[in-house]
Amino acid sequence: MELFTARVCPYAHRTRLALLEKGVPFEHIEEDLKNKSERFLKASPYGKVPALVHNGQTIYESPIINEYLDETFPEKPLMPADPVLRAKARIWIHYCDTYFTSDFYAVIQNKDRAKDAELKEKLNARLRVAEEEGLGALSGGGPYWLGSEVSLVDLAWFPFFERLPAWTHYRDFTIPSDCPRIAAWAEAMAGRASAREVANDAAYYIEGYARYAA
Ligand SMILES: N[C@@H](CCC(=O)N[C@@H](CS)C(=O)NCC(=O)O)C(=O)O
Structure with a gap:
């Protein structure tokens, strides 16, 4: 492969x-x-x-x-067995790709400083939906999106959160304080062996996104 x-x-x-x-x-x-x-x-x-x-x-x-x-490779499944939960998992992956990512990149790519606050608020609103209707409805005691087991939903979202230091550096954007579930989730994900193995450090992303942010 x-x-x-x-x-x-x-x-x-x-x-x-x-x-x-x-x-x-x-x-x-x-x-x-x-x-x-x-x-x-x-x-x-x-x-x-x-x-x-x-x-x-x-x-x-x-x-x-x-x-x-x-x-x-059905061993160690990363999708729930229940069809309703599978559908929910796909809904949150779709939400990430359709709504979250476009507003996430809009924040760092924006060239008009007067629009920063509005774009960051739009992104915060996307995260609040994920906080309440995503993690709030599905994660139970957590720490992952669908509960105690890591899933493809977590793997779809986490790479953007690993890049967050660049958003913080260039746009002063962080996970909003009214999204504690997302903050705890991001921390749990960052601690997984898989995430540590693929991780780049903050300096790599700050340099890598400089062109976007300029
Ligand atoms: N929808 C695609 C997006 C993949 C994507 O945008 N990859 C970018 C890098 S992050 C790429 O390969 N860009 C090269 C290009 O467009 O020339 C997926 O989920 O796999």
């Missing part, structure tokens, strides 16, 4: 986390996204990481790769 990935990419981190959590061995291919290899472009029709090659098949798009891995 080959995984095309990039250290900077939160979506690629999702798949590295899933493979590590499941204990599935893989060949890690670090791709230079500014100078993409022929091999990568053959495996990734959109030219994006992550892309997985397994048994001669190419699978791409991080939520789809992660579900493929969970179904192909």
